[in-house]
Amino acid sequence: MAEKNATCNVLPCGTEHDSFVFVSYAHEDASTVFPIIERVHAGGYAIWYDKGITISSTWTDEIAIAIRKCKAFLLFVSKNSMESTYVRSEVEFALNQKIRVIPVYLDSMDVLPPGLALGLNATQGVTEIDSPQLIAEQICEALDYNKVRREGDPVALPDAPVKKRPSFLLPGIAALVVLLVALALFLFMPRDVLTLEKTAFAPAEAIHVTLNGVTPEQIEKGALLSVAAADAKPEEYVVQKAVSMEELNALGLHNADGSEKYALRLHAPVPDGKYVLRLHAPDKELTPAALIGEAQFTVTGDSRGAFAIDMEKTSFAPYERIIVRTSGVSQRLIEDGALVGLFGKGESGDWSWRTYERARERDEEKFFDAPREPGEYEIQAHINNQVMDEPTLVASISFQVLPQPEDAASAPPRAPLLTLEKHTFAPIEPLFVDIPWNARDIGKDAIFCIAHADAKPGEYLSYQLLGDGSYSRSGVKLRAPEKHGKYEVRLYRNDRSLTDETLIGVAEFTVAGDSSGAFSVVFEDRKAAYAPNEKIRLKISGVSQRAIEDGALIGIFRKDSKPGEFMLHEPIASRDKTVILDAPSMPGEYEIQAHINPLVLDMPTLVAAFPFTVSAQTERAR
Numbered sequence: 001m002a003e004k005n006a007t008c009n010v011l012p013c014g015t016e017h018d019s020f021v022f023v024s025y026a027h028e029d030a031s032t033v034f035p036i037i038e039r040v041h042a043g044g045y046a047i048w049y050d051k052g053i054t055i056s057s058t059w060t061d062e063i064a065i066a067i068r069k070c071k072a073f074l075l076f077v078s079k080n081s082m083e084s085t086y087v088r089s090e091v092e093f094a095l096n097q098k099i100r101v102i103p104v105y106l107d108s109m110d111v112l113p114p115g116l117a118l119g120l121n122a123t124q125g126v127t128e129i130d131s132p133q134l135i136a137e138q139i140c141e142a143l144d145y146n147k148v149r150r151e152g153d154p155v156a157l158p159d160a161p162v163k164k165r166p167s168f169l170l171p172g173i174a175a176l177v178v179l180l181v182a183l184a185l186f187l188f189m190p191r192d193v194l195t196l197e198k199t200a201f202a203p204a205e206a207i208h209v210t211l212n213g214v215t216p217e218q219i220e221k222g223a224l225l226s227v228a229a230a231d232a233k234p235e236e237y238v239v240q241k242a243v244s245m246e247e248l249n250a251l252g253l254h255n256a257d258g259s260e261k262y263a264l265r266l267h268a269p270v271p272d273g274k275y276v277l278r279l280h281a282p283d284k285e286l287t288p289a290a291l292i293g294e295a296q297f298t299v300t301g302d303s304r305g306a307f308a309i310d311m312e313k314t315s316f317a318p319y320e321r322i323i324v325r326t327s328g329v330s331q332r333l334i335e336d337g338a339l340v341g342l343f344g345k346g347e348s349g350d351w352s353w354r355t356y357e358r359a360r361e362r363d364e365e366k367f368f369d370a371p372r373e374p375g376e377y378e379i380q381a382h383i384n385n386q387v388m389d390e391p392t393l394v395a396s397i398s399f400q401v402l403p404q405p406e407d408a409a410s411a412p413p414r415a416p417l418l419t420l421e422k423h424t425f426a427p428i429e430p431l432f433v434d435i436p437w438n439a440r441d442i443g444k445d446a447i448f449c450i451a452h453a454d455a456k457p458g459e460y461l462s463y464q465l466l467g468d469g470s471y472s473r474s475g476v477k478l479r480a481p482e483k484h485g486k487y488e489v490r491l492y493r494n495d496r497s498l499t500d501e502t503l504i505g506v507a508e509f510t511v512a513g514d515s516s517g518a519f520s521v522v523f524e525d526r527k528a529a530y531a532p533n534e535k536i537r538l539k540i541s542g543v544s545q546r547a548i549e550d551g552a553l554i555g556i557f558r559k560d561s562k563p564g565e566f567m568l569h570e571p572i573a574s575r576d577k578t579v580i581l582d583a584p585s586m587p588g589e590y591e592i593q594a595h596i597n598p599l600v601l602d603m604p605t606l607v608a609a610f611p612f613t614v615s616a617q618t619e620r621a622r
Contacts, residue, residue: 006031010038013046015066019149020046022070022099024090026080032106032132033076039136040074044150045143064093071148073099074139075120078106082113095119102126102142104135109565117566125567127558141585145533193293194277200298201268204392206336206384207297209264209277211243214292219243223279225266226286230274230296234286238269243279267384268299275299307333307359307394309340309381314399316370322399324366324379329359334545336384338394340366345376345398353380355434360421360546367419369505374403418489418507425480426513428605430550433476433489433507446504447495448476453486453508457498461487465495480511487511519543519572521554521594521608529613530583536612538592541576547596548572552607554579559589559611566593587616 008030013020021040025033041047048066067073073094081087094101103112104126112120126138195210214223226237243264269275275297281290310325322342329338341356354377357366371377381394419434433448449460461481481487491505492498524537543552555569567590570579584590594607 006034008034008038008049008051010034010041010047010049012048012051015048015062015069017046017048019071020048020069021072021074021143021148022067022090022094023047023049023074023076024081024087024094025049025076026078026084026087028080029076029078029106035132036076036104036135036139037074039133040139040143043136043140045140045148063090067094067099068097070099072143072146073101075101075103076106077103077109077112079111081106082111082116088116091116092119100146102139102146104139110562138586145585194279194295196277196295196297199296200300202301203268203270203272203299204383205268207266207268207277209266209295211264211279214279223281223292224286225264226278226280227266227269228276228278230276232276234278234280234288234291237278237286238275239266241266268297270299272300273298307338307381307383309379309395309397311379311397311399314397316399316401318370318372318374318401318404320370322368322370322379324368324397325363326359326366326381327363329362331362333383334359334361338381338383340379340381342368342371343378343380343396345378347378355419357419357421357434364422369419370399370401372401374401376400418491418505420489420507420509423508424510424512427480427482427484427511429480431478431480431489431509433478433491445494445496447492447498448478449490449492449498450478450481451488451490453488455488457490457492457500457503460490460498463495466491480509482511484511519547519552519575519594519607521592521610523610524578526610527612529615532583532585532587532614534583536581536583536592538579538581539576540572540579540594543572543575543577545575548574550596552594552596554581554592554594556581556584557591557593559591583612583614585614587614589613 023033023037037047037049048070050063067090073091075081075087075091091101101120102125103120105112109117109127126135126142193212193214195212197208201207209225223243224240225243226234226240228234228237276294277297278286278294279292280286281292307329308327310327312323316322324340326340338359339356340359341353343353347353354371355368357368368379376398377400378396378398380396382392383394384392421432425431446466447463448466449463451460462478464476464478466476478489487509489507489509490503493502493504519540519542522539522541524539530536538554540554552572553569554572555566557566567584568581570581572579572594581592590612592610592612594609595605596607
């Protein structure tokens with residue numbers, strides 16, 4: 001174990017410094033870490049680390065401010081640091097703030113938890129631990145690559161103010177200039193700031209908007225997006241919302257061409273008519289002078305489309321399986337979140353469903369459990385899961401739940417069926433289980449188990465606790481077993497008593513087929529050896545929508561590394577895509593691997609693998 005009283009000869013810089021590196025480490029590793037950061041500091045980089053903060057200290061505002069302001073986050077990965085609550089909190093906070101994290105592996109990559117490994121995009125991960133000097137050189141190389149400014153680099157200074165002569169005409173000239181600027185902004189503002197994929201929408205249909213050339217600073221200061229009638233004044237809007245970077249990042253940030261380009265989604269108004277979408281500058285009134293961009297569109301037609309549902313009967317016993325057939329669901333409706341849900345009679349609107357299922361295919365069957373209580377209910381189909389009101393309603397079918405016969409009252413109640421989106425899964429494929437609406441208050445001790453179909457209650461293969469009794473709208477995510485066969489998902493009321501009496505729900509499913517899917521990866525410029533940091537172009541095609549939802553990725557691995565030890569990964573977010581990866585900076589043998597999901601990264605999920613070599617740089621190139 002490293003000495004706890006090790007000292008560092010580098011004084012941490014202040015957070016007012018305009019370019020510094022935040023250092024996160026375990027105090028037990030201080031004698032290993034301090035010589036490295038001393039050499040990094042000697043290389044010209046400003047360093048911030050927790051000098052004077054003891055192990056028992058709590059998370060402070062000072063650390064949070066330093067992480068927010070740093071230009072790069074240097075994480076020393078070791079068994080000690082990965083067991084440190086404070087280090088884990090720091091790196092998770094940095095990832096949430098979109099700060100570039102550079103991991104330095106003092107121990108094997110095995111110590112990195114899978115969740116953190118997935119979050120780290122370790123393009124410049126440092127794994128050489130023999131020499132502090134060599135580690136420091138690699139860190140400096142990574143900082144240079146990520147454009148972290150050294151202390152000696154020049155800083156652009158603002159132009160000196162120009163002194164003006166006093167004039168009696170100054171107030172009048174200033175007013176004229178303001179008027180001309182406002183007129184110019186209105187007449188010559190960029191018309192392509194807001195881009196729509198089409199100009200006509202159905203009522204309440206999802207509108208996908210692209211923001212071009214808008215800076216993060218503008219968004220963070222409070223840019224405003226409004227929808228108004230085409231002939232309305234700027235302040236006469238129908239809908240107004242503040243645009244946030246958090247929302248833009250969640251819906252997709254695109255920097256393929258190096259420019260600022262963001263994706264945003266909102267819903268069209270309900271009444272037919274002509275509308276205008278406007279983006280106004282932050283901290284301004286809704287005036288023509290504050291207008292950044294606008295886009296015209298029309299609302300017309302019927303929002304319901306051709307999406308239809310059908311049921312074989314309209315009366316059921318308590319807990320009886322209800323089969324709903326959907327048809328004609330377009331790909332666009334699937335992307336917008338079309339769903340089928342079980343409602344009480346006359347109920348509608350968001351959060352009023354008892355349970356629901358997302359539409360995933362054009363034509364498919366959905367399964368529900370009839371409620372326990374007799375009464376009138378409805379199956380409703382909606383074109384999206386954000387409005388779920390009259391404008392988005394596709395169709396509804398009423399049904400009854402009948403009281404149980406008197407001769408069945410003494411019989412033990414059958415466990416209700418859990419709802420799965422399908423009944424056949426590939427090995428280790430994710431499966432989603434919807435919690436029965438009448439079992440959502442069962443408490444924190446409830447447990448989901450996956451077992452063979454003929455297994456006894458306690459003979460499960462895997463399990464997941466329900467937690468504190470809460471549930472997500474997408475249900476619970478589990479993973480199918482690796483081997484083919486017939487299985488069950490079982491929900492028990494108590495994790496310490498798995499019996500037929502505590503069984504709340506069950507769902508049968510089969511594991512069959514191949515987990516690898518059909519998507520392919522092709523090198524556009526494949527060669528045996530690449531130079532350090534050289535661009536590698538790959539063409540990916542045929543990725544299924546399910547593989548995209550499950551998190552299919554392509555990454556660079558060291559040769560003979562373990563499945564989760566990727567150096568760099570890129571999510572695959574579309575069916576056909578060209579991916580550009582940077583070859584590692586260190587010479588050696590590597591492999592590019594494509595996987596259908598990021599949680600397992602093992603042979604069953606492997607789609608393709610391509611070995612390659614990174615050649616050593618020549619002296620001249622250095």
